[in-house]
Amino acid sequence: MFGSRKETYCPFCLRKIKFSDLKFFCVDEEENRHEVRPSFTDRFFKRLPTCTRRFCRNHGLTVREVTCRYCEEKLPAQILFHDKYLSFCAVGVAGAGKSSYVTTVIHELRYSDLPYILQAMDTETTEVALLNEKLVYEARNCLTGTTSGVSPRPQFWTILDNSKDTHKIPTYSLTLYDGAGEDCEKIGYTPIDAKISRYISGARMLLIMFDPLILSSVQNEVPPEILYSSIAHERKESAPTNMVSMANSLVNYIKQSCNISPGQRIEAQAAVVLTKLDALRDTVNGFAPDSTINRESPHLKSKGFVDADSKMVDLEIRDWLIRQGEIAFLNTIDANFKNVRVFGVSSFGNPPDSQKRLARIRPHRVLDPIMWMLASEGIIPVI
Ligand SMILES: Nc1nc2c(ncn2[C@@H]2O[C@H](COP(=O)(O)OP(=O)(O)OP(=O)(O)O)[C@@H](O)[C@H]2O)c(=O)[nH]1
Ligand SMILES: [Mg+2]
Ligand SMILES: [Zn+2]
Numbered sequence: 001m002f003g004s005r006k007e008t009y010c011p012f013c014l015r016k017i018k019f020s021d022l023k024f025f026c027v028d029e030e031e032n033r034h035e036v037r038p039s040f041t042d043r044f045f046k047r048l049p050t051c052t053r054r055f056c057r058n059h060g061l062t063v064r065e066v067t068c069r070y071c072e073e074k075l076p077a078q079i080l081f082h083d084k085y086l087s088f089c090a091v092g093v094a095g096a097g098k099s100s101y102v103t104t105v106i107h108e109l110r111y112s113d114l115p116y117i118l119q120a121m122d123t124e125t126t127e128v129a130l131l132n133e134k135l136v137y138e139a140r141n142c143l144t145g146t147t148s149g150v151s152p153r154p155q156f157w158t159i160l161d162n163s164k165d166t167h168k169i170p171t172y173s174l175t176l177y178d179g180a181g182e183d184c185e186k187i188g189y190t191p192i193d194a195k196i197s198r199y200i201s202g203a204r205m206l207l208i209m210f211d212p213l214i215l216s217s218v219q220n221e222v223p224p225e226i227l228y229s230s231i232a233h234e235r236k237e238s239a240p241t242n243m244v245s246m247a248n249s250l251v252n253y254i255k256q257s258c259n260i261s262p263g264q265r266i267e268a269q270a271a272v273v274l275t276k277l278d279a280l281r282d283t284v285n286g287f288a289p290d291s292t293i294n295r296e297s298p299h300l301k302s303k304g305f306v307d308a309d310s311k312m313v314d315l316e317i318r319d320w321l322i323r324q325g326e327i328a329f330l331n332t333i334d335a336n337f338k339n340v341r342v343f344g345v346s347s348f349g350n351p352p353d354s355q356k357r358l359a360r361i362r363p364h365r366v367l368d369p370i371m372w373m374l375a376s377e378g379i380i381p382v383i
């Protein structure tokens, strides 16, 4: 049931939607369909209406199609029945490793020992996820840059939560948006930017992906062959990017589109994710071999979110970023977001070889940010 306490969002336009913001159609064929208005009782119980048109072949049956009143997009009818609405938006400079990360996260969520079952809500999601999964896990190739200048469709997933021993399985709707870094770097006011910005400002959690290999202090230390294989070459021509200006434009964008005053902090959770950790493994200035960040993630095994571990990782990476001179970036993030946590991941586990071919994929700590969000939504316990 479309419970009144729960918030539901349209997964396409990301507007907060109420029962009265939905349009119901008797059947899902364009030419035969007619709108069905919910009765007083339907509205009271927030349930799908039934067709009452006299000679309609669907007379007496529940409506088959639901659309969003604002954007007219067809919504999966089950969107009504989700218990929670989760959304991620990955942002970061071009080549930061966003798409690789999203691909391994989905794979891990589907095949790890978690009590969750992931189901794609539409065929496009299945196609994108399968394509990237095949490229990385089977063909063992690096992904190519996400096309900029077009608004990529978000992925829509339903998570069935099998962990609770209840009669009804709780379900969560998960929207994942992975845009092109080039577009995130210079968000402006074109219609595409408007769409991208809606995803960004509507997201429950922002994944701010930070590529350590753009830092000159790191570039001087990482062996050239690893550096070569771990950066996106097709994007080499694009202007040198820096994290502070990217964080600034992101913050301005969210504040403007959500009408947040400059002095007010943004409510969305912000996970700052340092990517490509594997490339830093042998650097003198990197992380000590026995540091927490280099240890295996404890969350999955503990069946919850181990807060002490995550706080330690947060400290270690902050300390590392400060040593690299990135204090201005940290300050910008801390001053503008209410709820920030820093994470470190390696999507592949090892740098690609000189042909950009991947070894067996062994993701390191990729689910940590996701577990953080699940914990703050009350889905998994904090330990
Ligand atoms: N060593 C290492 N390299 C990585 C890792 N993840 C990504 N890379 C490298 O980074 C390149 C860019 O990764 P993508 O995932 O395409 O980056 P993106 O942020 O989606 O880039 P855009 O779509 O252009 O914005 C890949 O071709 C890899 O060479 C990782 O975990 N380790
Ligand atoms: Mg990409
Ligand atoms: Zn909509």
Ligand SMILES: [Zn+2]
Pocket: 026, 027, 034, 051, 052, 053, 056, 057, 058, 059
């Ligand atoms: Zn009808």
